[in-house]
Amino acid sequence: MTDATVPLVPCRGLKVAKAPFSDTVLVCGKCARKFNGAGKPVAKQLKALLKDRRWGKVRVVETKCFDLCPKRRQVLASHRTLADHRLVVVEPGFSPEEALHALLGPPKVVEVVADQALSLPS
Secondary structure: OOHHHOOOOOOOOOOOOOOOOOEEEEEEHHHHHHOOOOOOOHHHHHHHHHOOOOOOOEEEEEEOOOOOOOOOOEEEEEHHHHHOOOOEEEOOOOOHHHHHHHHHOOOOOOOOOOOOOOOOOO
C-alpha cells in the first residue's frame, strides 16, 4: 500500500477537510514583485485562463520565495512539478496556456452535449 492510499488516522486536535478545488498553482511572491512581464501580473493571467475550468477547479496561491530567484523571470510550481522536483520558470511574454500545460498537464476534455429537441407525438 502506498502513502497516497493510506487513510489519515484522526489525531487529537486534527481535522481533515475536503479541498474545494482540484489542484493548486503556486506563484512566487518575491519574483512577482520583480517580474516586469508585459500586461497583467502572472497570477492574474493564470487565473483568467483558469476561469473556463478546462483544468478543473484550480486555486492560484502566491507563496514565499522558492530560493531559485532567476533575474527578470518568475517561478511557478504545482503538486505535479514538485513531485518531480521541478519548478517552472516563465519569462516576460510567456504563454499562460503553455505554463499551465507544464504545471498541470493537458487540459481535461470537456464534452459538449448538444441540446436535444423534445419530440412531441403527432
